[in-house]
Amino acid sequence: MEFFYVSLLSLFILLVSLSLHFLFYKNNKSGGNLPPGKTGWPVIGESLEFLSTGWKGYPEKFIFDRMAKYSSTVFKTSLLGEQAAVFCGSGGNKFLFSNENKLVQAWWPNSVNKVFPSSQQTSSKEEAIKMRKMLPNFLKPEALQRYIGIMDHIAQRHFVSAWENKDEVVVFPLAKNYTFWLAARLFVSVEDPIHVAKLGDPFAVLASGLISIPIDLPGTPFNRAIKASNFIRKELVSIIKQRKIDLAEGKASPTQDIMSHMLLTSDENGKFMTELDIADKILGLLIGGHDTASSACTFVVKFLAELPEVYEGVYKEQIEIANSKAPGELLNWDDIQKMRYSWNVACEVLRLAPPLQGAFREALVDFMYNGFSIPKGWKIYWSANSTHRNPENFPEPLKFDPSRFDGNGPAPYTFVPFGGGPRMCPGKEYARLEILVFMHHIVKRFKWEKVIPDEKIVVDPMPIPAKGLPVRLYPHKAA
Numbered sequence: 001m002e003f004f005y006v007s008l009l010s011l012f013i014l015l016v017s018l019s020l021h022f023l024f025y026k027n028n029k030s031g032g033n034l035p036p037g038k039t040g041w042p043v044i045g046e047s048l049e050f051l052s053t054g055w056k057g058y059p060e061k062f063i064f065d066r067m068a069k070y071s072s073t074v075f076k077t078s079l080l081g082e083q084a085a086v087f088c089g090s091g092g093n094k095f096l097f098s099n100e101n102k103l104v105q106a107w108w109p110n111s112v113n114k115v116f117p118s119s120q121q122t123s124s125k126e127e128a129i130k131m132r133k134m135l136p137n138f139l140k141p142e143a144l145q146r147y148i149g150i151m152d153h154i155a156q157r158h159f160v161s162a163w164e165n166k167d168e169v170v171v172f173p174l175a176k177n178y179t180f181w182l183a184a185r186l187f188v189s190v191e192d193p194i195h196v197a198k199l200g201d202p203f204a205v206l207a208s209g210l211i212s213i214p215i216d217l218p219g220t221p222f223n224r225a226i227k228a229s230n231f232i233r234k235e236l237v238s239i240i241k242q243r244k245i246d247l248a249e250g251k252a253s254p255t256q257d258i259m260s261h262m263l264l265t266s267d268e269n270g271k272f273m274t275e276l277d278i279a280d281k282i283l284g285l286l287i288g289g290h291d292t293a294s295s296a297c298t299f300v301v302k303f304l305a306e307l308p309e310v311y312e313g314v315y316k317e318q319i320e321i322a323n324s325k326a327p328g329e330l331l332n333w334d335d336i337q338k339m340r341y342s343w344n345v346a347c348e349v350l351r352l353a354p355p356l357q358g359a360f361r362e363a364l365v366d367f368m369y370n371g372f373s374i375p376k377g378w379k380i381y382w383s384a385n386s387t388h389r390n391p392e393n394f395p396e397p398l399k400f401d402p403s404r405f406d407g408n409g410p411a412p413y414t415f416v417p418f419g420g421g422p423r424m425c426p427g428k429e430y431a432r433l434e435i436l437v438f439m440h441h442i443v444k445r446f447k448w449e450k451v452i453p454d455e456k457i458v459v460d461p462m463p464i465p466a467k468g469l470p471v472r473l474y475p476h477k478a479a
């Protein structure tokens with residue numbers, strides 16, 4: 001009997017596959033000269049190969065195998081149930097980043113859209129684009145300068161409580177703690193540990209559900225993520241309402257955090273953001289900035305453990321800055337500008353272990369790229385690794401060499417950990433500051449070695465050492 005059911009199921013799957021294949025085939029025929037490549041299995045396409053190279057720790061293999069087999073500039077595939085083209089190399093990056101909202105627009109899988117807040121739920125598409133344009137205002141260097149001292153203060157507290165007087169620590173969870181505490185303070189002035197946990201606990205549920213299988217049934221991680229996202233938004237709206245009152249009564253400062261800044265900034269037509277827009281934007285910043293920056297901090301620790309000469313360079317630079325400060329004096333903008341070598345090291349970390357592997361766009365119209373037609377509605381993927389690990393862009397790509405960033409640095413559109421064009425990561429400068437402040441504190445206090453010398457890396461979807469990077473700490477002796 002069981003055999004009968006299995007056979008029936010196989011027949012059913014075969015029939016569905018054949019019909020879907022036929023449908024896709026028909027679609028393809030209408031697309032003209034499509035890029036070379038294969039679309040794999042019906043529906044799932046090449047998603048499994050795409051994801052599994054990441055799980056095994058080398059996501060670039062999916063891209064480079066196909067670049068070698070089909071074309072070094074663009075190939076077709078099918079990912080997450082969508083017909084897709086992967087644009088490769090600096091030419092592909094330039095094309096996509098220069099045609100934002102003209103030929104292509106940002107696209108996220110439906111699962112992400114459902115959990116990830118978006119102003120599109122509360123306002124028109126044009127308004128959402130306008131709101132997106134305002135984001136960099138809150139995170140540009142001029143706006144962030146006043147937060148450096150606060151970052152330093154929070155980093156100090158974090159290292160004293162979570163790192164000092166420990167022989168061994170696991171880096172990734174601590175890095176997540178560090179970035180979340182910073183965000184809670186700098187975005188919404190939440191500092192009280194109970195209140196941070198009230199946001200942090202549902203946030204962890206949200207972050208893990210965002211990348212789970214999108215089945216919205218009671219109890220699934222996806223369902224819990226949607227609930228967590230609604231809870232955090234409500235919590236943020238109540239903080240915003242209180243802040244409005246406090247600002248009106250002079251009990252809160254216009255410059256104390258990003259929330260105040262958002263409440264008091266209007267667009268070019270004098271229009272202010274709504275409470276829900278601000279809550280959405282802050283939740284977006286929390287999600288965009290959390291695992292990305294903590295993955296980057298974790299890989300800084302990993303590479304510095306493996307490369308003593310690079311560690312020495314960073315240590316020398318940071319200790320000089322530390323020694324130039326009066327007791328209790330906090331880091332400031334000038335100190336950050338002196339961290340040139342440290343930032344080159346961080347950039348080399350972001351080149352070799354980009355926290356985001358790439359991102360999707362959607363074709364708004366039919367268009368041609370490099371002699372191939374890209375049909376309207378197709379999804380397009382750009383991949384950081386297609387240039388970061390390409391010997392044409394970075395000779396000896398696997399060698400860790402911070403001097404690549406000396407002078408003018410890499411050629412345009414080759415180093416793209418933050419993307420590019422109008423949709424470039426709005427948190428780039430914020431990330432630079434939090435990574436540098438982290439580097440300052442860790443090298444000032446310790447040397448360290450990896451507990452698991454050949455710990456596996458898993459990319460799902462951010463790169464992380466499989467066991468979270470346990471390290472043995474060796475505090476510097478007091479001078």
Ligand code: HEM
Pocket residue numbers: 106132139284285286288289290292293296350354355356358359360416417418419420423424425426427428430431
């Ligand atoms: C090392 C850390 C980070 C890396 C590598 C990174 C990288 C990226 C990349 C590649 C994108 C997508 C660009 C695209 O669609 O082409 C992005 C988007 C975004 N990032 Fe970051 N990011 C980092 C940190 C941050 C931080 C700290 C924040 C917040 C303060 C942030 C907020 C965002 C937001 C809100 C978006 C979505 C922008 C949009 O929808 O247009 N990111 N980031």
